[in-house]
Amino acid sequence: MVQGCETPQIDSLARRAPRVSYRMAEVASILDEPGTLALFGFAAGASPGDDPRYLQVALEGFDTPAPFELWRVDAPVSCGIEGTLRWSAGGGWLFAAIELDEREHGGLEASATVAYATLRQFVGQRAEKHVLRVWNYLGAINQGSGDAERYKHFCDGRAQGMGAFFAEGFPAATAIGHRGAEHRMQVYLLACDQPGSRVENPRQVSAWRYPRQYGRTPPSFARAMTLPAQDALAISGTAAVVGHASAHEDDLDAQLGETLTNLEALLASAGMAAAFDTHSPLKIYVRHSADAPHVRDFLQNRLSGVPVLLLHGDICRSELLVEIDGWRYA
Template identity: 45%
Template sequence: MQHDLPHGADTAAPPSPAAARPYHLRLLDSAPAELSAQVLACVEHGRGRATDDDPRRIRVETPLLAGSGVELWESPLPVRHGRDEAIGYAENGLVLFGQLHLDEPALADIERASFDAYARIERFLQQRGFPHWLRVWNFLSDITGGSGDAERYRQFTVGRHRALSLKSGFERELPAATAIGTRDGGLLIWFIAGTTPGTQIENPRQVSAFRYPRQYGPKSPSFSRAKFLRWQGDAELLVSGTASIVGHETLHPDSPLAQLDETLANVEALLGQAAADTPLQPELVKLYLRQAEHLPQVQGRLLSHFGAATPCMVLQGDVCRAELDVEIEAIFRATT
């Protein structure tokens, strides 16, 4: 499937590309025993926290239901990696991949813990010279636990907002993001930042997440619907976790398949908002599914929409609204 896209996104045009795409992504069935010097990150799904000292290994406790479960992000440029206190990272001069993990005891006050985590990452990125958040993944155990404003996701959202809003005009440069619940304890934040910004893309079918009304919590979620990045001879759209939400309301709460169709409509709307000179094609599609029993029907619909040649990964995870069963994130790429 390919998409010929019109010019003109919701926000200002992206900066002129100054470099080639500084990474490429491969999907593997299993992780290498040793990571080469060119690896920026090795993301393993369905695995517990990494036990070795390599900060490039990122293990996410979302069980793999279908597809290949390892993302290997590699660099054509020399890579430097290390740790800065709790933050593990790798960078190549243009982009930085990083992770921060908090064990469950550190989440006794989730708002404070998420504030501290995001503020720490922000300081680190500024110090390292990668001031622009591009993409963030948040994996929080028991994400919809608690009621009302005491819900864990709402508390996380408040802390994240407090940290990111310390920067003036922060809503104009929010990263694409995902927030998914896991069954094991703790909070994992892994992220990509750059030396130059991307273009923030919003969805005409949805209220921007950072403009949600008060009914969804004391502070709105601080992320963009997608991030458009332009490189020399290349462009990509990083699509945030996207669900069956139109306006700001959940649709089809009792039908995973109808939710998937609505979610796909939202993804298509985002593609229509991006600005690309050549067709954008899916490089990776990830689907998070609350109940594994729904896999056969949603996997079939996913493949019929994107085509059998598209790499699709299905993971078990809890979406950040209890009534939602399905969430999709994706990377679309155009090569000139």
């Protein structure tokens, strides 16, 4: 089945970065707004309705109800559904998402292969072929030990599915474990018809160069991506990692401080002014629900006025308690 939609035309500003914001409103009213490229809800249940631009992410928010995350572009938007893949496009930008049941594809590794191969084939035939940012959400991410850990199986499958598609460099990315059904895997991306600029953190070893102890296949992502117009930085999942090692085990405040230091290092590496502002939304993934109030207080003190979406999620290393990703606009 293929389903389409189109929003009213508005004036276009070529390749201006999508504007990302957190909103409290009715799903239908947001989807009706001109330029809505994608809308995300945060709860474990199924998506309400069948608009291809809406994705119900399998992570619970600590706010009840959690706000929606909205992506808007300065152009008319078209969208559709092709098999298990949903997409929308406008103004040179592309949102694409896939959700799979691991039980139908032979497990996590095979499902990751299918998901990335499907996305690669779809994006590869589009004008918006430059993948800038990817999000990966899977169940029980830390289950298993050594090479049998589920996250490592996911990395193996992802590499098989992407093939040589990212031979010139990886996109920014996040991989987080949700607390919903273990077999549910979601992958979605933002792509453009113009390339971005990859950004690495001088305090950290590039993820694709991690030593063997982190699995047969190293994680495949850049630490951040400057979008084509140089007007925004898409920031990968960032935690208390220095070099390639996790820092401050069991010390939440120290991990939060180290994570913010890494974020500031990314801004500097991208040539952006220090600090985040009221237009630069961040998602905070917190492993233990009991830590959420403290994390909120910590961030209100250190990132006053910054839009923050607090989510219950497992970080890809079991010793890490918190991870942050998001956007910084110039």
